[in-house]
Amino acid sequence: MQGFFDFVKSLGAARMAAMAAVTLTLIGFFSFLMIQMTTPQMVPLFTDLSMEDSSAIMKDLDRQAVDYKLKNDGSIIMVPKEQVARLRMKLAESGLPKGGGVGYEIFDKSDALGATSFIQNINHLRALEGELARTIRGIDRVQAARVHLVLPERPLFSRDKAEATASIVLKVRGQLEPGQVRAIRHLVATAVNGLKPERVSVIDETGRLLADGATPDDALAGSTADERKTAYENRLRDQVESIVSSVVGPGHARVQLTADFDLNRITETSDKYDPDGRVVRSSQTREEQSQSNDGKEGGPVSVAGQLPGTSADNNNSATAKDQSKKTEEIVNYEISRTTKTEVVEAGRVKRISAAVLVDGRYEKNAKGEVVYQPRSKEEIDRIAALVRTAVGYDAKRGDQIEVVNLRFADTTPMNFDTPTGWDKYLQFTKDDIMGLAEKGVMVLLGLLVLLMVVRPLVRRIVTPDRLAGATGYAGVAGALGSSGIEIGPDGKPIPGGGSGSITTGGTNISIVNGEEAVAISNRTSTMIDVAQVQGQVHAQSVQKVGELAQRNPHEAVAIIRSWLHEDAA
Numbered sequence: 001m002q003g004f005f006d007f008v009k010s011l012g013a014a015r016m017a018a019m020a021a022v023t024l025t026l027i028g029f030f031s032f033l034m035i036q037m038t039t040p041q042m043v044p045l046f047t048d049l050s051m052e053d054s055s056a057i058m059k060d061l062d063r064q065a066v067d068y069k070l071k072n073d074g075s076i077i078m079v080p081k082e083q084v085a086r087l088r089m090k091l092a093e094s095g096l097p098k099g100g101g102v103g104y105e106i107f108d109k110s111d112a113l114g115a116t117s118f119i120q121n122i123n124h125l126r127a128l129e130g131e132l133a134r135t136i137r138g139i140d141r142v143q144a145a146r147v148h149l150v151l152p153e154r155p156l157f158s159r160d161k162a163e164a165t166a167s168i169v170l171k172v173r174g175q176l177e178p179g180q181v182r183a184i185r186h187l188v189a190t191a192v193n194g195l196k197p198e199r200v201s202v203i204d205e206t207g208r209l210l211a212d213g214a215t216p217d218d219a220l221a222g223s224t225a226d227e228r229k230t231a232y233e234n235r236l237r238d239q240v241e242s243i244v245s246s247v248v249g250p251g252h253a254r255v256q257l258t259a260d261f262d263l264n265r266i267t268e269t270s271d272k273y274d275p276d277g278r279v280v281r282s283s284q285t286r287e288e289q290s291q292s293n294d295g296k297e298g299g300p301v302s303v304a305g306q307l308p309g310t311s312a313d314n315n316n317s318a319t320a321k322d323q324s325k326k327t328e329e330i331v332n333y334e335i336s337r338t339t340k341t342e343v344v345e346a347g348r349v350k351r352i353s354a355a356v357l358v359d360g361r362y363e364k365n366a367k368g369e370v371v372y373q374p375r376s377k378e379e380i381d382r383i384a385a386l387v388r389t390a391v392g393y394d395a396k397r398g399d400q401i402e403v404v405n406l407r408f409a410d411t412t413p414m415n416f417d418t419p420t421g422w423d424k425y426l427q428f429t430k431d432d433i434m435g436l437a438e439k440g441v442m443v444l445l446g447l448l449v450l451l452m453v454v455r456p457l458v459r460r461i462v463t464p465d466r467l468a469g470a471t472g473y474a475g476v477a478g479a480l481g482s483s484g485i486e487i488g489p490d491g492k493p494i495p496g497g498g499s500g501s502i503t504t505g506g507t508n509i510s511i512v513n514g515e516e517a518v519a520i521s522n523r524t525s526t527m528i529d530v531a532q533v534q535g536q537v538h539a540q541s542v543q544k545v546g547e548l549a550q551r552n553p554h555e556a557v558a559i560i561r562s563w564l565h566e567d568a569a
Helices: 002-038 051-063 079-095 115-137 178-191 223-248 311-317 377-391 421-426 429-463 467-471 473-482 527-551 553-565
Strands: 042-046 069-071 077-080 140-150 165-171 193-206 209-211 253-262 268-295 322-346 348-358 361-364 370-373 400-407 500-504 507-512 515-521
Touching: 002 429, 042 051, 042 079, 051 079, 077 079, 115 140, 115 178, 165 178, 178 193, 178 209, 178 223, 209 268, 223 253, 223 348, 223 377, 348 377, 377 400, 527 553
Parallel strands: 165 193, 348 400
Antiparallel strands: 042 077, 069 077, 140 165, 193 209, 253 348, 268 322, 361 370, 500 507, 507 515
16 A cells, blocks of 8 residues: 555656546546447438427327437427337327327317307318328328319309319328229218219329329320229239249249220110010001981971870881991001110220240259159140130130240249248347447447546646666666666666666666666656756766865865955856
8 A cells, every 4th residue: 555655656746637627528528438338229200290290299299208309390209119110009098199180089188069150160161171181191102192182062042062182292202093083082972961972082292193083083184094904914924923833943934015095985875676566556446337217207397206105106117228337447556676785885805815934843853953843735725725714715805815835944943941040139229220320439449548538637637757767777777888888787887886877668768877867758857857856966077066165175175275265257
């Protein structure tokens, strides 16, 4: 302990303060490194948030005492990676994020007692638009959506009613497929009463029109027909490739299929009459009867004679008469007729052409080498039969199916073996690599600080002023002897043994009359050290003069007297 205290005293106050400063700096630096290396990795909780959603999520995170960071002016919230799943479920329970729109929750806190019907209708329209926008944002590639609905009211005593319309603005990542645009139109149309899909307009954030709501939507016109053709071909291709791959193996079959569609819409009307199928439509019968007398009647004509039962009547009946009778019958028949109207819609398949390329077999020969073996004709015929059945082959329609066996260019099998042993521990993800890189940078920075800053400071602080006195002269005895200085048995200069100066190990050692004058390190020499050396040299000179005066007092008195008698000049 005494040696330690002596070492501390030899350092001085300045060096002790420097050591304290270096110690505090090291503590702070390594504390910073430890904090950075132990801080959990921050990942995005939600992105592209509106100001309202960011504010609500921040309040909820503060309530849960969760550390978070904001980026891009609050549109991105970063949280610790291990808490992402839990926080998302917790926020979903609270209905966050809402997506920047107003949904049916607008009616949760509203005062319905003082609200007019106009305000209620506006709130209902806002809620409907907000809910549709949230639903559309759930579609892949859609970042944001804005929905505008126009629901006109039917005036009183009016027969005509204006149709409902809708406008949708989308912010997408990349480009939406036509099928997705049609799905959005039908989604909005089915959610709004009286709205038709062809009355929905869709545009993207660049102002490009994705769907026109001003003209009727012909399902088989323009690009829609091409989409239907492509979808039909893809479906058949997948079916054929699936059934062929189950026979020849995955990756050993290539299928190309083309379908021709008839886009003409045909309407046919025909009338057929059946002569055997007669039906009485109407029947009319007419009968006529008349009579006349051949001779003259006797007696005068009177009223009494015309009365029935009188003698005059009896006389008349006895007279000969001429009678005639006519019967006419008209019957109308309806001939059986059949009217047939056939409408052939557009989009019929006119012809299908399919080309199937299958690879051969790869077997080992007697030498153990893998060689190619073509497939037999019987096997190719069976595969062709399967393909014809899968595509619905029709020879009358002119369909054509070709199955060819050729060797594929790339025959290198893919290795999908699961890594085992140490390999499974070397499967690093992007996050793992970034974390290791960050820790490596921190470690490298710490080593640089230790080597470039701390090590020189500590060496400068602990290096003593009298290096030669502290380390002894054993290592430099030969150099001192060669410079004309007498060296004793212990390796130290002998008093009065001469003067000289040597440089060794980066240290300049000066000896005056066998005694050390100064030892200055070239690395630690400063102006203060030079002043100390000069003071020590002067002190030794004065001491030598005093000793000479004590030994020779008469000579000293004579020298002083001679100085007194000298002229002032």
